[in-house]
Amino acid sequence: MIILGPNRYGKAETRVVRVTRHGDAHHIKDVNVSTSLSGDMAEVHLSGDNSAVLATDTQKNTVHAFAKKHGVGAIEDFALLLARHFVDSQPTVHHARVAIEEYSWERNGDSGHSFVRSGRETRTCVAHYDGSQAWVVSGLTGLVVLNTTNSEFWGYIKDEYTTLPETRDRILATAVDAAWRHAAPDGDAFDKSYENARQALLAAFGGTYSLSLQQTLYAMGSRVLNDCPEICEVRLSLPNRHHFLVDLSPFGLDNEDEVYFAADRPYGLIEGAVLRDDAPAAGPAWE
Numbered sequence: 677m678i679i680l681g682p683n684r685y686g687k688a689e690t691r692v693v694r695v696t697r698h699g700d701a702h703h704i705k706d707v708n709v710s711t712s713l714s715g716d717m718a719e720v721h722l723s724g725d726n727s728a729v730l731a732t733d734t735q736k737n738t739v740h741a742f743a744k745k746h747g748v749g750a751i752e753d754f755a756l757l758l759a760r761h762f763v764d765s766q767p768t769v770h771h772a773r774v775a776i777e778e779y780s781w782e783r784n785g786d787s788g789h790s791f792v793r794s795g796r797e798t799r800t801c802v803a804h805y806d807g808s809q810a811w812v813v814s815g816l817t818g819l820v821v822l823n824t825t826n827s828e829f830w831g832y833i834k835d836e837y838t839t840l841p842e843t844r845d846r847i848l849a850t851a852v853d854a855a856w857r858h859a860a861p862d863g864d865a866f867d868k869s870y871e872n873a874r875q876a877l878l879a880a881f882g883g884t885y886s887l888s889l890q891q892t893l894y895a896m897g898s899r900v901l902n903d904c905p906e907i908c909e910v911r912l913s914l915p916n917r918h919h920f921l922v923d924l925s926p927f928g929l930d931n932e933d934e935v936y937f938a939a940d941r942p943y944g945l946i947e948g949a950v951l952r953d954d955a956p957a958a959g960p961a962w963e
């Protein structure tokens with residue numbers, strides 16, 4: 677027998693730039709919103725009866741209309757507002773997932789209306805709502821960091837394929853992808869929480885004397901949990917951006933940790949979760 681399995685549908689990547697004007701001082705929020713709904717959707721799959729379907733085009737229009745009516749504050753608040761709206765307004769929709777990415781802009785000069793896309797990381801969030809409970813995961817991607825010392829790597833397995841030399845001093849560099857789960861998102865001050873978590877990640881990366889990127893990962897995750905009581909779990913994905921010392925001896929030059937080749941691939945990929953042992957059940961938060 678063939679049956680319909682889990683399914684969801686929505687509009688991916690609705691790009692919205694919301695401008696707020698206070699006289700000559702303009703502000704912009706640049707976001708990418710993906711909505712995804714599930715509920716009584718058996719018939720649309722099995723017989724093509726669309727009567728339970730809130731069209732993905734309507735979902736996109738709702739994102740635009742809400743940006744006008746409510747503005748776009750913390751992306752988590754906007755995601756929750758949309759998720760609640762879809763479930764609470766449509767009897768056939770039982771679950772909403774709203775994911776948002778935010779691209780950051782800085783002021784270009786002091787005109788109040790000119791901006792330059794900043795090199796900052798992308799802020800992210802995913803909110804779920806099922807009609808009674810909400811789950812929120814916040815995060816960031818592409819937070820690029822590098823330490824020029826205080827990183828060693830030695831003592832690992834040596835088998836017949838091992839060639840990596842042990843090192844007591846290397847460059848440690850990564851582009852942090854991090855996501856953190858709010859224990860009880862209702863009432864969280866998401867902008868403040870974001871800045872605290874980001875600062876904790878940076879402080880732990882810069883301040884940890886590292887014997888491996890795995891050890892640094894754990895230090896970063898636990899620092900977020902120590903500094904942010906509202907967060908109960910952190911997931912990190914850390915590509916090891918290898919920097920290899922270049923052999924300059926063919927040119928009669930020594931290379932005392934000065935000239936590196938920044939390899940782009942392959943790269944080590946170190947991933948892990950750090951959580952409180954009494955963290956509430958994750959439910960659909962990570963989906």
Ligand SMILES: O=c1[nH]c(=O)c2[nH]c(=O)[nH]c2[nH]1
Nearest residue numbers: 829840887888889890916944
């Ligand atoms: O921090 C590291 N962890 C590893 O597991 C590993 N493996 C490797 O080749 N280099 C590194 N560095």
